[in-house]
Structure formats: C-alpha cells, structure tokens
Amino acid sequence: xxxxxxxxxxxxxxxxxxxxxxxxxxxxxxxxxxxxxxxxxxxxxxxxxxxxxxxxxxxxxxxxxxxxxxxxxxxxxxxxxxxxxxxxxxxxxxxxxxxxxxxxxxxxxxxxxxxxxxxxxxxxxxxxxxxxxxxxxxxxxxxxxxxxxxxxxxxxxxxxxxxxxxxxxxxxxxxxxxxxxxxxxxxxxxxxxxxxxxxxxxxxxxxxxxxxxxxxxxxxxxxxxxxxxxxxxxxxx
Numbered sequence: 001x002x003x004x005x006x007x008x009x010x011x012x013x014x015x016x017x018x019x020x021x022x023x024x025x026x027x028x029x030x031x032x033x034x035x036x037x038x039x040x041x042x043x044x045x046x047x048x049x050x051x052x053x054x055x056x057x058x059x060x061x062x063x064x065x066x067x068x069x070x071x072x073x074x075x076x077x078x079x080x081x082x083x084x085x086x087x088x089x090x091x092x093x094x095x096x097x098x099x100x101x102x103x104x105x106x107x108x109x110x111x112x113x114x115x116x117x118x119x120x121x122x123x124x125x126x127x128x129x130x131x132x133x134x135x136x137x138x139x140x141x142x143x144x145x146x147x148x149x150x151x152x153x154x155x156x157x158x159x160x161x162x163x164x165x166x167x168x169x170x171x172x173x174x175x176x177x178x179x180x181x182x183x184x185x186x187x188x189x190x191x192x193x194x195x196x197x198x199x200x201x202x203x204x205x206x207x208x209x210x211x212x213x214x215x216x217x218x219x220x221x222x223x224x225x226x227x228x229x230x231x232x233x234x235x236x237x
Contacts, residue, residue, distance in 0.1 A: 039075045039106040039235060041065060042140050044091060044133065047084035048111050048154060051220065053209035058217030060151075061109065063224045064231065071228075073235055079105070087115045088129040095136060104142045107231060110134060111151040113176045117169075118156075126176060131183050138187065146234050148189040149227060152177045154198030154215065161213035166202070190230050194223045 043049050043061040051059025057066075061078040068075045081094055091112050112133060116126045134150070141147040153176055156162055157169025177195060184191040197219065201207040207219040215223075 037074055039073065040104075041075055041078040042100075042105040042108045042137075043078045043080045043082065044095070044108065044137060045082040045111040046086040046091070046115055047082070047214060048114065048151075049082035049109070050080060050084065051217075052084045052214045053211040054214070054217045054220070058220060060220040060223050060227070063217070063220055064109075064227055067224055067228045068232060068235075071232060073232055075106075085115055086112070087119060087121060088112050088126055088133055089121075090115075092129060092133050092136070095133070100140075103140070105140050107147040107149065107235065108137045108141045109149045109151065109227075110137045111153070113153045113180055114156065114173075117153070117172050117176050123175060123179060127179050127183070130180050134183060134187055134189070138189065145188040146190070148187075149231060150180060150184040150189055150191050151223065151227070152180065152191070152193045152195045155195055156198075156213060158199050158202035159208050159213050161211075170199075190234075192223075192227055192230065194226065197222045197226075 041061065041064075049059070049061060050056075051062070056062055061080060065075045065078055079100065081091070081098055081100070083090070083094070086094070110133065113126060113130065116129075134148070137148050138145055153173055155166070155170050155173045157166035157173065162169055173195065177193075181191055181193070198207075198215065201215075201219065207216055207222075208214070209216045
C-alpha cells in the first residue's frame with residue numbers, strides 16, 4: 001500500500017503527563033457485538049484516550065461512540081489500548097503484548113505523544129515510533145487509511161498543572177505535532193488538530209478536569225464535535 005510504503009520510508013530515514021511509564025496494559029471492551037451491522041472501534045493512546053480524571057462515559061472515545069449512535073450509526077463500545085503516562089514506545093509495546101493482533105476494526109483513532117514531550121524524549125525517536133504505530137493503526141483498520149483518525153497532542157502548558165510554563169511547553173507541543181501531522185498527511189489518514197481547543201483552557205477552567213491537568217468531559221465533547229462528522233462521513237460510504 002502506498003501509505004504503508006510512505007511510513008516505511010519515514011521509519012528508515014528519520015533517525016502527560018505523568019511518569020507512570022510502566023503502567024499495565026489497558027485493553028478494554030465492554031460490549032459484545034450484537035449484530036454483524038455493529039461497527040467496531042479501536043482507540044489507541046494514553047491518558048487523553050482513557051479520559052483520566054473523568055468518568056469513562058465522558059472520555060472522547062465513548063462520547064464519539066454515543067454521538068455516532070445518536071445519528072443512527074451503530075457502533076459498539078470501543079476497544080481501548082491506552083494508559084496514563086504512556087509514551088509512543090509504551091503504546092507500541094502494549095500493542096505487541098495485547099491479544100488483538102489478528103483482529104481488525106471498522107475505524108481507529110490514535111492520539112499519542114504528550115508523554116514523549118513531558119519526559120524529554122527526542123523528537124527523532126518520536127518521528128520513528130509514531131510512524132511505526134501509525135502503520136500498525138492502518139493495519140488494524142484493514143489497510144484502509146480513510147478509516148484512521150489521528151488527533152493532535154493537546155497543550156497541557158495552559159492548565160493549572162503547567163504552572164505558567166505555557167511559553168515553554170506550548171512550542172514543544174507544536175514541534176511534536178508538526179511531526180505527527182506530517183507523517184499522518186503523508187500516509188493519507190485523517191488528521192484532526194484539537195490543540196487550539198485545548199488552549200482555550202487558559203481562559204475557561206471548565207475545560208479542565210478536577211485534577212488540574214487533563215481535559216474535562218466538556219473539552220472532550222468539543223473534540224468529538226469536530227471528529228464525529230469525519231468519522232460518520234467515512235462510515236456512511
């Protein structure tokens with residue numbers, strides 16, 4: 001596939017918010033598919049995917065599922081591989097240790113990289129590993145790049161936890177996002193820039209969860225309002 005060839009080239013040419021990098025693998029799927037018409041959804045990521053500090057139903061994968069259902073698209077509860085503190089390397093290792101290798105899904109979301117930035121890992125390593133995990137996401141989506149949706153990394157520098165370091169953290173987040181955006185666009189997957197929404201938390205405290213760091217359900221809802229039309233349009237074809 002052209003997309004996978006592009007990612008292979010990236011791999012060969014390119015050299016959080018917490019530090020819980022050794023957290024256990026989290027693979028969740030709370031729904032048994034009722035009919036063959038029920039679409040399957042795989043969500044890959046870190047704390048932003050599991051919805052750290054908010055109820056599960058307020059996480060963006062569950063809000064996305066429920067919004068799609070409200071518009072008549074039957075989607076089962078997402079299979080989630082994500083844990084707070086995971087870097088891109090952690091996510092790759094978790095996928096390798098999971099039991100989903102032979103499975104495919106009707107669509108896949110990917111949001112990873114904030115802990116690479118937080119832990120001071122190199123952008124060169126992130127370039128290589130993001131390309132690798134994106135290639136895996138495409139494989140899970142049956143090789144269909146149009147069914148893979150990458151979300152940009154939110155800017156946690158504007159949160160209370162960021163403690164006024166937004167002038168340092170923000171530019172670093174932008175650099176990591178420049179990497180994941182470039183690789184995503186070359187691969188031909190959908191790319192959703194939710195970073196501007198995350199920066200609204202600088203003036204709207206209701207967009208931050210009670211822990212002072214992660215997004216609130218309200219912010220996740222803003223992401224989903226942008227993501228849902230993209231997903232629905234593709235799944236309707």
